[in-house]
Amino acid sequence: MxxxxxxxxxxxxxxxxxxxxxxxxxxxxxxxxxxxxxxxxxxxxxxxxxxxxxxxxxxxxxxxxxxxxxxxxxxxxxxxxxxxxxxxxxxxxxxxxxxxxxxxxxxxxxxxxxxxxxxxxxxxxxxxxxxxxxxxxxxxxxxxVNVGLRPAPARLAHVMIELRERLRVIGRVEGASFEMPLTQEQIGEALGITAVHANRVIRQLREEGIVELHRGRVNVLDEPKFLQLADFDRRSLHQSPTL
Amino acid sequence: MxxxxxxxxxxxxxxxxxxxxxxxxxxxxxxxxxxxxxxxxxxxxxxxxxxxxxxxxxxxxxxxxxxxxxxxxxxxxxxxxxxxxxxxxxxxxxxxxxxxxxxxxxxxxxxxxxxxxxxxxxxxxxxxxxxxxxxxxxxxxxxxVNVGLRPAPARLAHVMIELRERLRVIGRVEGASFEMPLTQEQIGEALGITAVHANRVIRQLREEGIVELHRGRVNVLDEPKFLQLADFDRRSLHQSPTL
DNA sequence: GCCCGGTTCCAACAAAAGTTAAGGACGCGG
DNA sequence: CCGCGTCCTTAACTTTTGTTGGAACCGGGC
Known part of the structure; x- marks a missing residue:
């Protein structure tokens, strides 16, 4: 390289x-x-x-x-x-x-x-x-904030969007899909919930047609619902020198 | 001054x-x-x-x-x-x-x-x-870590001990007691739980004879139990120049 | 091709935490 | 000293999350 x-x-x-x-x-x-x-x-x-x-x-x-x-x-x-x-x-x-x-x-x-x-x-x-x-x-x-006061589905959506917006800067978002190479066990560890509950939440978001997660890849199905659920504030990424 | x-x-x-x-x-x-x-x-x-x-x-x-x-x-x-x-x-x-x-x-x-x-x-x-x-x-x-994976009683004990050890450095711990001027509402906001649940947890620790909290002042009743519950690691305070 | 380990998925039950509602203690200002 | 507001306290009930245990799936190595 x-x-x-x-x-x-x-x-x-x-x-x-x-x-x-x-x-x-x-x-x-x-x-x-x-x-x-x-x-x-x-x-x-x-x-x-x-x-x-x-x-x-x-x-x-x-x-x-x-x-x-x-x-x-x-x-x-x-x-x-x-x-x-x-x-x-x-x-x-x-x-x-x-x-x-x-x-x-x-x-x-x-x-x-x-x-x-x-x-x-x-x-x-x-x-x-x-x-x-x-x-x-x-x-x-x-x-x-994510772990402390959002319900589990919002926590997951929030971590996903945070990751996506950072990946975007380095050109790693392809349309509605991006990489998130965590096992459900690890997702649980990130969100402060058990792996079983992580699985429930992932299923719920899939069934509601918001986002699906398969083999370390996220696929957004309904962007507006996704954004709303995540309660995401772009400022928190500090992706601007003027701030 | x-x-x-x-x-x-x-x-x-x-x-x-x-x-x-x-x-x-x-x-x-x-x-x-x-x-x-x-x-x-x-x-x-x-x-x-x-x-x-x-x-x-x-x-x-x-x-x-x-x-x-x-x-x-x-x-x-x-x-x-x-x-x-x-x-x-x-x-x-x-x-x-x-x-x-x-x-x-x-x-x-x-x-x-x-x-x-x-x-x-x-x-x-x-x-x-x-x-x-x-x-x-x-x-x-x-x-x-506190908010993400400890049960509520341990969360409270942990925040208390963290505060106490910092107060100790500026000479503000008097024996088994120190100031913690938060309402139960605010304690809930710190721990990521509701005020009602904060109250339950405070009562539980009092009834178990571990620690009591009255008018913004903490009184430790059983130090060993308190320490064990809090799962506190002194290193996290970084109160040493060599670390 | 087939086994093996790790993941994913799921259901039933238990425990923890949230919600709602209401009474009581306490301090402050009139 | 009374009334008012804030905080604390508690109970009953609901929802969310944890636990346990097991089945299905999948990929890699033999």
């Missing part, structure tokens, strides 16, 4: 959320990145570990999660190519959650040292990455 | 979570802060507004929350003296949630401009504040 293809999605995404100068782009293009392949369902960094690198998703899907004493797992966020899901480890190096792949994935690792040096050289880039971690936090706020 | 008293809690808290040099402390002590009084239950910044200052809590309790279309409200976090709950507005100036007081409060406002200039002058301070916003995000992750 050519070097710029590795960085393409990242830069595309940063452009969408921050105003960014050409010189800063060249700095990012010059960043040394070491690329590794991961298979599906593999831990990248674990809760409690001390991270020394940040991880750029080049290809594939990842998720962050926490496991509590009872053994139950909560998925905190889903991640797609161009994102750096553990940027927070730069200044909070001991992980308080797991980062793992959902699908086979290509990941690029950038060392904390490199990033810190870049920040000292270019404060504007630091602010851009800072902003990126703040958007990450904003999505957690949204996730709290 | 003398100027250093305003900054005391902030510096105390920063010391706990980051290693911090004396020169940087003097910079923070020199920060121009304009102080204002707020009564209880008042909005400080609203969802959708553009912030131009960050807000330091000098005295009193605050909460951040989001309200969805159906009118239901989710509390995202509780805040105590020494914290800057809207630090995120520095690089995400359009608020995506509300910040409001729970009790009468004294708040100090620091302009974004001032903070940005300080950051350019002292990158280490910038990194310290960045770290602060990352800890904020870490607490959101913990909140997701």
């Amino acid at each position: 050519p070097s710029d293809a590795i960085r393409a999605a990242l830069i595309e995404r940063l452009r969408v959320s921050s105003a960014i100068a050409d010189e800063d782009i060249s700095e990012i293009e010059a960043l040394p990145i070491s690329v590794r392949q991961f298979s599906a369902e593999t831990a990248v960094v674990r809760d409690g570990e001390r991270a020394t690198d940040c991880c750029l998703i080049v290809e594939g899907f990842c998720a962050r999660s926490k496991t509590i004493a009872s053994g139950k797992r909560q998925i905190l966020s889903l991640h797609i190519p161009g994102e750096i899901p553990d940027l927070m480890s730069l200044f909070l190096p001991v992980m308080d959650h797991d980062l793992s792949t959902l699908t086979p994935a290509t990941l690029g690792f950038i060392s904390h040292d490199t990033l810190r040096k870049l920040h000292r050289r270019r404060p504007v880039v630091a602010e851009m990455f800072w902003r990126d971690t703040l958007i990450d936090a904003a999505m957690f706020r949204e996730w709290i | 003398p100027s250093d008293a305003i900054r005391a809690a902030l510096i105390e808290r920063l010391r706990v979570s980051s290693a911090i040099a004396d020169e940087d402390i003097s910079e923070i002590e020199a920060l121009p802060i304009s102080v204002r009084q707020f009564s209880a239950e008042t909005a400080v910044v609203r969802d959708g507004e553009r912030a131009t200052d960050c807000c330091l809590i000098v005295e009193g309790f605050c909460a951040r929350s989001k309200t969805i279309a159906s009118g239901k409200r989710q509390i995202l976090s509780l805040h105590i003296p020494g914290e800057i709950p809207d630090l995120m507005s520095l690089f995400l100036p359009v608020m995506d949630h509300d910040l409001s007081t729970l009790t009468p409060a004294t708040l100090g406002f620091i302009s974004h401009d001032t903070l940005r200039k300080l950051h350019r002058r002292r990158p280490v301070v910038a990194e310290m504040f960045w770290r602060d916003t990352l800890i904020d995000a870490a607490m959101f992750r913990e909140w997701i």
